[in-house]
Amino acid sequence: xxxxxxxxxxxxxxxxxxxxxxxxxxxxxxxxxxxxxxxxxxxxxxxxxxxxxxxxxxxxxxxxxxxxxxxxxxxxxxxxxxxxxxxxxxxxxxxxxxxxxxxxxxxxxxxxx
Amino acid sequence: xxxxxxxxxxxxxxxxxxxxxxxxxxxxxxxxxxxxxxxxxxxxxxxxxxxxxxxxxxxxxxxxxxxxxxxxxxxxxxxxxxxxxxxxxxxxxxxxxxxxxxxxxxxxxxx
Numbered sequence: 183x184x185x186x187x188x189x190x191x192x193x194x195x196x197x198x199x200x201x202x203x204x205x206x207x208x209x210x211x212x213x214x215x216x217x218x219x220x221x222x223x224x225x226x227x228x229x230x231x232x233x234x235x236x237x238x239x240x241x242x243x244x245x246x247x248x249x250x251x252x253x254x255x256x257x258x259x260x261x262x263x264x265x266x267x268x269x270x271x272x273x274x275x276x277x278x279x280x281x282x283x284x285x286x287x288x289x290x291x292x293x294x295x
Numbered sequence: 296x297x298x299x300x301x302x303x304x305x306x307x308x309x310x311x312x313x314x315x316x317x318x319x320x321x322x323x324x325x326x327x328x329x330x331x332x333x334x335x336x337x338x339x340x341x342x343x344x345x346x347x348x349x350x351x352x353x354x355x356x357x358x359x360x361x362x363x364x365x366x367x368x369x370x371x372x373x374x375x376x377x378x379x380x381x382x383x384x385x386x387x388x389x390x391x392x393x394x395x396x397x398x399x400x401x402x403x404x405x406x
Contacts, residue, residue, distance in 0.1 A: 186338075215393055224382050224396025225339065238393065273338050282327035282346075282386050284394060286338035 186287035188274050194293045195264055202260045203290045207276030214257050215284060216249060217273040218242065225273055231257060264294045297322045299385055301397035308404050311372045316400045318383035319365040327386040328366050329394065330359050332379045339382055342368075373404045 187206045195201050207214050212233050217225035228247070230238040233254035243249075246264075251257040261268055271291050275284035299320045308314055320328070327346055331339035343352040345361040352359045356377065358369040368381055380401045384394040 188338075213392070217394075222398065224384070224398050225394070227393040227395070230393055275338075277392070282392060283329055283341050283344050284392075285341060286331075289336075289338045291336070 186274055186276055186285055188272075188287040188290050190290060191288060192291045192293075194295065197264060197266060197294055199264055200260065200262045201264060201292065202258055203272055203274075203292075205257045205259070205274030205287060206255070207257070207274070208278075208285060209255075211276035211278045211285075212254065213277050213279065214251060215275045215277075216257070216259050217275065219271045219273055219289070220269075228259075261292075264292075266294050268292060269294045297385070297387075297395060299383060299395060299397040301381075301383055301400050303400060304398070305401045306403070308370075308373055308402070310374055310404055310406050313369070313371045313373070315370070316368040316381055316402070317365060318368070318397055320383075320385055321364075322385050325385055326392070328361055329384045329386070330366070330368055331382040331384065333382055333399070334379050342381075370402070373402075375404045375406050378402055378404045 189204045214231045216228040219225040227240050229249050231251040246262045249259045271289045273289045275286045277284045302317045330342040333339045343359040348363045350361050356371050360367045380399040382399045384396040386392045
């Protein structure tokens, strides 16, 4: 396994459209995280999964955002009715039980026009 | 309120000019202090984890240290390929372990 992968790497969409991103974590990692990063800022936590259970959501995750991890493996993050303020890099990270450090994927750069 | 502050925001060094980056934190119950490197347009790359005051970790030209209030990332004789944004973060308490990041220090090393 070469690490966390994310797809697509870049997405340009028009305001009001829906978008979905995919994250494939490192195979033995049961914990998966989504973060959002804007220019000049550090990543901000969005949501967390332990296996297939979504255990925590940030206040940043509005009702237009939904995340799933149906079989405890890959995860998807969907944004409905995109707004220009949603333009950011969306990062996925994973880690195994018992370790603190998270390993990040390359990110999906979203541009809403 | 738990928070982490990094300084300076940007640092320009000549190749071979050693320096340090600072990460200060106010956290009720630290559960790990993490350093990451991030290149433009890429995800953060894990460097170090520190758990207790006095702990030190080294990797090539980088050395991370931790006190009760701050962490330093020391860069010895940097090279142009060390140019990147360096992020520090701490882990929230509980089993979830989501990370709270600082804004980062953008390091530029000129040949």
